[in-house]
Amino acid sequence: xxxxxxxxxxxxxxxxxxxxxxxxxxxxxxxxxxxxxxxxxxxxxxxxxxxxxxxxxxxxxxxxxxxxxxxxxxxxxxxxxxxxxxxxxxxxxxxxxxxxxxxxxxxxxxxxxxxxxxxxxxxxxxxxxxxxxxxxxxxxxxxxxxxxxxxxxxxxxxxxxxxxxxxxxxxxxxxxxxxxxxxxxxxxxxxxxxxxxxxxxxxxxxx
Ligand SMILES: Nc1nc2c(ncn2[C@@H]2O[C@H](COP(=O)(O)OP(=O)(O)O)[C@@H](O)[C@H]2O)c(=O)[nH]1
Ligand SMILES: Nc1ncnc2c1ncn2[C@@H]1O[C@H](COP(=O)(O)OP(=O)(O)O)[C@@H](O)[C@H]1O
Numbered sequence: 001x002x003x004x005x006x007x008x009x010x011x012x013x014x015x016x017x018x019x020x021x022x023x024x025x026x027x028x029x030x031x032x033x034x035x036x037x038x039x040x041x042x043x044x045x046x047x048x049x050x051x052x053x054x055x056x057x058x059x060x061x062x063x064x065x066x067x068x069x070x071x072x073x074x075x076x077x078x079x080x081x082x083x084x085x086x087x088x089x090x091x092x093x094x095x096x097x098x099x100x101x102x103x104x105x106x107x108x109x110x111x112x113x114x115x116x117x118x119x120x121x122x123x124x125x126x127x128x129x130x131x132x133x134x135x136x137x138x139x140x141x142x143x144x145x146x147x148x149x150x151x152x153x154x155x156x157x158x159x160x161x162x163x164x165x166x167x168x169x170x171x172x173x174x175x176x177x178x179x180x181x182x183x184x185x186x187x188x189x190x191x192x193x194x195x196x197x198x199x200x201x202x203x204x205x206x207x
């Protein structure tokens with residue numbers, strides 16, 4: 001599983017910390033990073049489209065996919081099921097694209113076990129007050145759904161120490177810069193470990 005020609009990035013965060021906004025902004029700047037579209041049993045939000053943010057499926061459909069081993073990883077999060085299908089990432093990575101997964105910490109840990117080279121990034125909000133206000137201002141979720149997400153946030157944030165990098169999303173542009181820096185650093189590391197030996201080292205006559 002370590003022979004894929006692309007890089008795999010995994011971004012996790014408590015709800016409202018800004019992971020979707022950061023990942024979206026990264027992909028607008030960097031066409032080489034492709035998203036993995038997950039399956040979920042939760043209902044779509046206002047602007048969300050089937051096949052773009054998620055594949056929205058029923059519980060029986062989801063369970064059928066679990067049965068047929070279609071998921072690379074899946075988890076129960078905030079009372080719903082979410083999963084990364086094998087199809088969502090394997091083709092893209094094999095084609096040499098870098099793939100970014102926006103999944104919860106349970107999924108991130110499963111992915112790291114499967115792909116030792118996956119880069120795990122955790123996004124933190126600057127404060128509890130700011131996290132609450134972002135969830136309210138986003139204006140997408142009912143108060144009880146927001147409460148559940150806030151209740152789960154403490155346990156999720158305790159997992160940040162298992163990740164390779166932590167970004168504090170206070171100023172959006174600074175956090176985006178940090179995310180770009182991680183992607184860039186991983187590409188340079190990848191070059192050093194794999195391609196460079198064949199191409200550049202040969203050209204420079206280094207053995
Ligand atoms: N394990 C796993 N978690 C996922 C997947 N897709 C999304 N999630 C996570 O499920 C949680 C809820 O996502 P969502 O309902 O979009 O809410 P949001 O975090 O408030 O934007 C987030 O932590 C997502 O990262 C997946 O395929 N696998
Ligand atoms: N650095 C930031 N400063 C202020 N608001 C932000 C920042 N980052 C994201 N937001 C806003 O916070 C809300 C939650 O962001 P979102 O990307 O949906 O979070 P997540 O995907 O982690 O649930 C959105 O309304 C978004 O525009």
